[in-house]
Amino acid sequence: MRNADRLCLAHFWVAFSAFLAACVLGAWQMWVRSPLGAHIGTPGQYFMSVTAHGVSMAYVLTTFFIMGFGYFVAVTALNRPLPGLLWAWVAFWMAIAGVVLVVIPIGMGQATVLFTFYPPLTASVWFYIGLVMVVVASWIWCGLMFVAMWEWKRANPGKPVPLAMFGTVANALMWLWTTIGVAAELLFQVIPAALGLVQTIDVGLARTLFSWTLHAIVYFWLIPAYIAFYTIVPRAAGGRLYSDTMGRVTFILFLVYSLPVGMHHLLMDPEHGNGTKFIQTLLTAFVSIPTLLTIFTISASLEIAGRLRGGRGLFGWIGALPWERPTVLATGLGFVMLGFGGFGGLINMGYGMNAMVHNTSWVTAHFHLIFGGSVVIMYFAIAYEVWPRLTGRDHLSLGLLRLQLWLWFIGMVVMTFPWHWLGLQGQWRRVANFNYADPIIASWGPLVIVSFVGGLVLLASAFLFVRNLYVLHRAPSMAAIARPLYALAVHPPHRVPAALNGFGLWNVLVLVLMLSSFGYPIAQFLIAPSPGAMVHRVR
C-alpha cells in the first residue's frame, strides 16, 4: 500500500520536471521572437524548441499528472488499495521509455514537426513510436481506473460511486474514445510513411483523424481541474458542494459532448464542407454547457462557505472566504482566467468568426490562458493538497504557495492578453523571427515585449512551484494530516440513478454521436482517398 505513494509521486515528479523544462524553453522562444532577441537562434533551434515545449506540455505534463492523480483518487476516494499495482508500474515505465524515444529524435533535429505533427511533414519513426508507447501506457491506466470503480461497486452495491472517482472514470473513458483518432493516424498513416513503406499520404484523412483527438484531449486535461472544483475546493473553503448531482451531470456532459466536436479545429480546412462545419459549431456550443453549469454550482458552493464564515449581503461572502488557503486562492484566480479563456474559445468556435482568428496569436493566447492558466493553476492546487498526504510532511508556511499562484496568474495575464490583441491585428503563429523592418510588424514589437515579460514572470513562478514541492521532501515529519480532503455535498446522496452512477448508457450515446459527426467525414476518405501528398521527411 505504501507503494501507491511512490507511484503517485513518481508520476507527479516526471510531470512537473517536464513542465519546468518546457517553461524554460517557452521563455527562450518568446525572447527569440521578440525585437529583443531578433538575431538570436536559428529557425532549426526555434522549431526544435517549439516541438519540445509542445510535446512536454501537451503530452508529458498532462498524461503523467492525470495518471498520478487518478491513482491517488482511486485509493483515497474509494478507501481501498489500488488494484493491479504491478500493472501501474509497468505502465509508468512504458511511458518513461516512450518519453525517451520521443525526446532523443527531437534533440537530434529529426522530429521538428511540432506537437501537432501535421503530415506530410514526417519525423523519425522513433518519435512516433515513443508517442504510441505513452498512449498505450495511459490505456493501461484507464483499465485500472475501470477495475477500481467496478470492484468498489461490487463491494458496495447500490451505493453512489464517490464523485471524484466518477469524474476520473468519465475522464478515462473519454480518453480511450479520443485516442482512437490519433492512434489510427499514427498506426495506419504516419508510421508507415516514416518507415518508408508508403511514399504518399492522404492529408485530408490524417488531419481529420487527428482532429478527432484534438478537442477531447483538452478536456482530458481539464477534467482533473473540475474534479478538484467539485470534490476538493468546497471542503478547502470550509463549506459544502452545492449539488453532487450536478457534478455527475457535468462529467457526463463532458464525456458525451467533447468527443464529437474535434472538427471545429478544421473550420478553415478545404477538405470538409459547410454542413459538417455547421454541425460541429452546433455540437461545440453544447460543450460550453457543462462549464457554464460548473461556474454556477461552484460559485454556490463557495457562497455556502462564505456565508458560514459570516459573509453577509449579495457579495459579502466573497470577501469572507479563506483566501489565505492556496486551494481557495487558486480557484478564484482560475475562475477569472476561465472567464477570459472561455471568451476566447467562444470566438474560436464561431462558424464565421473563426476566420478572423485562425492560426493567429489569438489561438496561442486562448490555449495558454485556458490550459496554462485556469487548468494548470488547479494542477498546482491539487499538488499542494496531495503532497503533504503523500510525503507525510506539511507545508511550513503558505505564503510562498500563495506568492507562486499570484505570480502564475499575473504572468499568464500579462503574457496572453497582448497576444489576443496581436492576433486580431493579424500576427500569425509559429514564427521563429519576425521581420521588424516591416511597418505593420514593427507596430507589434512593443506588445511582443510586454508578452515576453509575462513569460518571465511565469518562469519564476514555475521554479517557485517546484521549490515549494521539493522542500516538503526535506521537511521534518509531522503528525497525520487532520483535515479530510474530499468535500461533502449539502445533501450527500445515498442512492443515485444508475445513469448517474455508471457509463453504459453514455457509451452508447457517444457511439451514436461519433458516428453521426465523424462517420461520413472519415468514410469519404476511405471510399475515395484524396490525392496523396508526397511524404516530406524532416531531417
Next chain:
Amino acid sequence: MSIQPAPADSSSEPADDVDAEALAAAMRVVPLGAGVLAGGAVALLVLGYLAVYLLVFLPRGTVG
C-alpha cells in the same frame, strides 16, 4: 503518513465540522449571490462576444 484506506462507512468521508443550523441558515440565501455573480459574468461574456462580432468581425468584410 501514507495514503491508507480507511474503514468503509456510510459516507466515504468522515463528517465535516459544518454546523447543521448554520448550514440551514446559509441555505436560505444561497444561491442568490452565486447566481448574481455567475449571471453577471456570463452577461459580460455575451456582451463581449456581441461587441467583437459587430464591431470587429463584420466590418472586415464578408467571407464565404
Next chain:
Amino acid sequence: MSEAHTDIHEPRILATELLWAFGVGILVAATLTMIVFTALTRGINPPSNVERIDPKTLHLSGEFAEHNLGTTVAPDGSVTVRAIATQFMFAPRCMAVPQGRRVTLRFSSPDVIHGLLITGTNVNTMVVPGFVSQVHTEFTSTGDLLMPCHEYCGLGHSEMWATVQVLPEQDFKPGPDGRVSCAQR
C-alpha cells in the same frame, strides 16, 4: 445531522440548477440562431468548397500552372486570384485585387500543409495538399495588406509571406489577356 433536515434542500437545489441551465440554454440557442441568420442572409461561411486536385502534378498544367497564377478578370467581369503555397513562398509574391468588388481567391499546395490570412480582413484558409481552397470576399479599403503563411510548414515558415495590393477601381485595369499585376512602387 438528520436526513430530514438535509432532504428539504435537495429539490430546491435542483430547481435552481435547472433554472440556471435553462437560462444558459437560452443564451446558447440565441447565439446559434444569430450565427445561422448571418450565414444565410450575409453568406458568411468558412471556406468549404471541397475540391480535390493532385498535388504532385499541380504546377505542371491546368489551373495552377505558373502562367495562370495571379489575378485574372474573366469576360463576365468576375475577378479570380490564383496562387500556389509552397515551401517557402507564395507564387505570385504579390497579388492585385480591386476595392469594393467580389473577389474569388483560390489556393493549393504541391507539397505540405500551409495556411494563410490577409491582415485586416476575414480572409483565412488552410491550404492542404490534395485540395483547392477557395474564399470569396470583398476588400473594403485600399492599401497593401500582408498575406503570411500561418501554418508551420518547415524551417523556412517564418519567411513565407506575400503582399495583397488592394487597388481603387480606377487603377485596377486588366490587360488584354484579363491579367492584372501589382503596381510597381
